[in-house]
Amino acid sequence: MNERVLKVLEFHKVRKELAKHASCSLGKERAEALHPSSDFETVKEWHAQTDEAATVVRKKGHVPMGGVSDIRPHVKRAEIGGGLNPQELSQIAQTIYGGQQIKRFIEPLAEEEIEIPFLLQLADQIHGLVELRRQIEQCIDEQGDVSDSASHALGSIRRNRRSTEARVRDKLSQMTKSSSTQKMLSDTIITIRNDRFVLPVKQEYRQSIGGLVHDQSSSGQTLFIEPQAVVGMNNELRELRLKEKEEVDRILRELSAEVALHTADLLENVETLAHFDFLFAKAFYGEAIKGSRPALDPNGYAVIKKARHPLLPYNEAIPSDIELGGDVHTMVITGPNTGGKTVTLKTFGLISLMGQSGLYIPAQDGSTIAVFENVYADIGDEQSIEQSLSTFSSHMTQIVDILKHVGTQSLVLFDELGAGTDPQEGAALAMAILDEVHKKGAHTIATTHYPELKAYGYNREGVINASVEFNTDTLKPTYRLLIGVPGRSNAFDISRRLGLAESIVSQASEQVGTESHKVNNMILSLEEARKKAEEDRNRAEERLQEVQELQRSLETELQDFQEEREVMFQKAEEKAEKSLAKAKAEAEEILQSLREMQNRAGHGVKDHELIEAKKRLEEASPKLAGGNKKAVKKPRHQNLQVGDEVKHLTFGQHGHIINKRSEDEYEVQLGVLKMKVSKADLLYISRPEPIETKPIATVRGRGPSIKTELDLRGERYEDALQRLEKYLDEAMLAGYPLVTIIHGKGTGALRKGVQQYAKNHRAVTKTRSGEAGEGGSGVTIFELK
Template identity: 60%
Template sequence: MQERIFKVLEFNKVKEQLLEHVSSALGRRKAEQLMPSVDFEEVVRWQEETDEAVKVLRIKGNVPLGGIYNIRPHVKRSIIGGMLSPQELTQVASTVHASRQIKRFIDDFDIENEDLSILKTYTDQIIVLADLETTINNAIDDNGEVLDSASETLKSLRNQLRTKENRVREKLESMIRSSNAQKMLSDAIITIRNDRFVIPVKQEYKSHYGGIIHDQSSSGQTLFIEPQAIVQLNNELQGIRVKEQQEIERILIELSSKVAEFSTELETIVDVLAELDFMFAKARYSKRIKASKPKVNNEGRIALFKARHPLIPEDVVVANDISLGKDFSTIVITGPNTGGKTVTIKTVGLCTLMAQSGLQVPALDGSEVAVFDAVYADIGDEQSIEQSLSTFSSHMVNIVDILNKVDFNSLVLFDELGAGTDPQEGAALAISILDTVYKRGARVIATTHYPELKAYGYNREGVINASVEFDIDTLSPTYKLLIGVPGRSNAFEISKRLGLNEEVINTARTYISADSNQVENMIAQLEESRRQAEAEREEANDLLRSAEKLHKDLQKQMVEFYEQKDAMHEKAAEKAEAIIDQAKAEAEKVIRDLRKMRIEKSAEIKEHELIEAKKRLEEATPKIKKTKKPASSKAAHVLKPGDEVKVLSFGQKGILLDKSSDKEWQVQIGILKMKVHVKDLEFINSPKPIETKPVATVKGKDFHVSLELDLRGERYENALHRVEKYIDDALLAAYPRVSIIHGKGTGALRQGVQEYLKNHRAVKKIRFGEAGEGGTGVTVVEFK
């Protein structure tokens, strides 16, 4: 794609915002090199990568990507035998540690619930170099200083060094504490010059201490002298320092050779960390602009829902639905200036470039973008009053270049097509240019002032008019895109509201041709029809919400009824158990008495005593009162689908739908369907047969509850409404288990569905489908 397009559509500003979210120089370099791809498979893979990173950020909030450095130059220098500095070795250890952290983070992630196959593929390439990291950290501290523990030799030399330094300091301190020191020294301190210990001596007393002069003050009054008495000690100290430095170099060379041993693994670690940093930078940017993963196609279809320009502040930008490439391939946006036409076409172009670069787009879930071979744009600052030949010439140079290159797999954006010249000629040129691009099969969005182009969309198949809404009451644009409605000039209405004399306006109307008036009137009627349709849709939505609320209330009442019924059954069972226990106790007492009587009276038991005992046993038997059903001639009726019946336990009338088993029927009571035992049904009457047309059995698809609910392709809100209704139907159908197919996608729909199911009182357990059931694209629900 042309470099000019990135500047015109402000793609470079998007990259600047993306750079704010990288964690290392590795990620920054990849972000700076970001370019849209024209390879469909590559774009799909990039989108999947970004989506996996978004999933991780959504669940974990952050990712351990600190401490990463570009160690490629260090590794290359170690390979050729170079000695790495302590700071460079520390950066190697830090990068190895970071790779180990991110590998463990991804490996420990709950991949049972989230598909992170791409991230796993990257982290599987990381070889854990814990030994190299430990070796470097044991030799060098965080500040880049070589530790005493790096080797026994270094430890011994540094112990010698400290001992010698203490001897030198002791000897010098004895000098500066002497009685003459206050007179001969500028200050009673010990300092260092040229790595040797010295004392500050006044100029006139330099011969008293002898030794070597290393420096003097700016005034020349003080000399920094190494007294003769400590010259030998300083020489010994310097010799130890040389040995220390040699040992440090030996240690650094040894560590550098270890880095060279693992050069291949380290280069792989750097490459993987660069990819991961870049992926999570895109994910953080997606979160910042509230973007979503778009569906990607190579068929030229664009469908953006509530799309926003990513560079306009969230509290200012207006979201629009924009579609192109399915029912029509060209959109002509007409209307006055400052209405938002340019922002609209820039939004489409920028979202396309972002999607083809692996970035998510600032639009709702379910949005779709196409992979184009090229995006062309002729967009200039046409908001100025000045229009000159140079402006028109500049536009025509761009348009000529576009016409020479455009093909069927191109997206073309024209802003104020034909502007900057005579209106009649400009309109004719605009129509001709649009025809040429349309015949090439490209996808086109063009904005224009010319009223002649309002008729263009009506005269050509695959072309549609659009406009940006203007509020006459407030005399300001709403920036809302109206596809299918051409723009009105609104000049007369605005002038009238601003106080222009109506006679002047009426005179102006006479200068407008009849055709133009008819077009304006038609547009006005379209706008009125649209407003009416929106009002009716809102009213329908209100009714739908009321119906859903009523349905929820009924469901709640049904649940309460069943809970109350279960409680009553439980209470009755407890009461019956108590009565039976009491009867058993009484029976046992009677038996004990009979045995006692038999023993006491030697089996000579009188008849009246047996009769009395039998009566006591009969009295111990619990009596259950049974509700008698009124006898009816209808009781003998053989039930069949379509019969009107009364559900005795509810006291409600219903219609028989279908026989579930030998002893159960499915009954429709209002909007509810339930299974009822045949003993709980009382026949009322049968529907009267119609001679001309036999009554159809109340069966079929409309009354069948499937064991699966497919939500793929649904909008988030609609999907949750469908889940709510489906769960109610499944409960009434007494299903023990159902499946909800939501697909994998961005995971937002799956998370919403599972959150709803977790909070549902009737749901016992939810899980993902097994390998043969659809995996993480399916949630299996088990009821209590």
């Protein structure tokens, strides 16, 4: 891709925004060097990688990329024998730890059935280097200093050094506290000069203190003297410091040599971690712009739904549907200045570059992009004072260069084509240039305000007109792109609304040619037709929303009814169990009483005692509702038909028969419920007279209109589960015992998601994969309650 085009379309700003989402300098470096690819397979692979990273971000919300640094300079210096300082070694250890962290984060995701083959392969390339990290961390502390535990000798030297320092300080502290010495000091403090402990002594007491002078103040009134009493201890301290430095240098040399032994593994880790950071930066950037993964079309067809410019605030960008390719290779956008033509042009070009860089695009799901070999753009005022070129000359220079290189796999963007010269000549040149580019098979979008180009798309095959909408009531553009409708002049309408006299407007209108009036009237008619179609569509969407709300309400009522019925059944069962238990206890008590009467020595059971016991047994029987009523033979009608009004004898509800399942079983609609009812449980009420009715459209998902199979192939994962949830509710309302879910074979992710969802759904009792004649592993059969 031409770097000038990337700059014109502001792709460098997208790279900067992308770099903000990187966690370390490695990812930022790759983000800022991102360049679109013109190879279809490469772009396809990039999008697969970005999608895996986006899946992880969506599932986990974070990625542990902390502590990673660009350690390549340190490793390469160690490789050629150079020594590393403690801070550099500490960065190497932290980067090794960062690699271990991301490896531990990624690998368990495979067990959660998250499909991320590339990320797993990338994690497998990270070398653990556990021993090297342990050695560095044992010698270097968290502050980046060599720790006392780095070696036994270093620990011993530092203990002696600290002990000697304490003795020196104690000796000097005694001197500062002495009344005879205090008057000689400029300040009662102990300080250091040339790595030796000294006292600040007044100039006049130099001979009284005695010792070595190491420094003096800027005024010369204070001398920094090392008293003779501590000279020996300072010498000892200096020797200990030299030994400490030698031991620290030895430890650092050994660690640097150990790093050199692992140069290849460390550099490979850096490259792998850089790629991880770059991919997750792509994922987080896609989330920030509310982007989506586009489909890729190998034949140059692009349809971008609700496209937004990525550099504009989300709430300010007006989404537009842009379609190019297939039967239409050239789009001419007309309309007033500041109406949004250039923004639309740049949006399409920039989204194409983003898509070819493996980035999510700021558009609705289901968008498709083409992979162009080259993108050419002539946008903005590129007048050059140094070259003494006018605006027109500058544009024409760019156009000449474009025409030399353009081909069938090119995208060409012209902004205000033919501007900067005589309008009549400019319009003629614009049409000739568009013809030439179109003849070469390139995909082209051009903006213009020339009225002659409004009819350009009507008499040329493969060309379509478009315009940006202008609201004459508010006198402001709406920035909406209207495909198939050329822009019309709004000068007269705007002038009237701003208060220009009607006589002046009428006089101006008379000077405009008849053909121009016809064109404007035609455009006005097209706009009115479009607005009416849009209003009809909005009303249809509102009606659909009402129907969906009604469906949700009925589903809620059905669920509440079922839950209430289950509670009532449970209470009835509990009550029956209590009554039965009580009856059993009373019966046992009566039987025990009878046994006692029989066992009485020499005493027979009297008649009135037996009668009383029998009465008690009868009273002990549980009293069920309706138990004291005589059984009523349920009446039924011998010739029940579909449409008959009937009464359900068990529930006492009225309904009507909607289907005859067999001689002894019917399907009955009771309110919002459909039930299978035995013929013996139905009471015939009436049969309506047949009347002529006009067929009405059934609501999708209601009654018999719902199919027994659902095809989810090609759906995104989240959209597929939403459709599945709605479909199961509708299938349950329709009373289907068995439904088929078609998910295809593919990577298996959708199949696993569908089957996992079924395990947690209250209506699904059993699932199985399809047989050979049913679709095999590409379908799953659900058995419903």
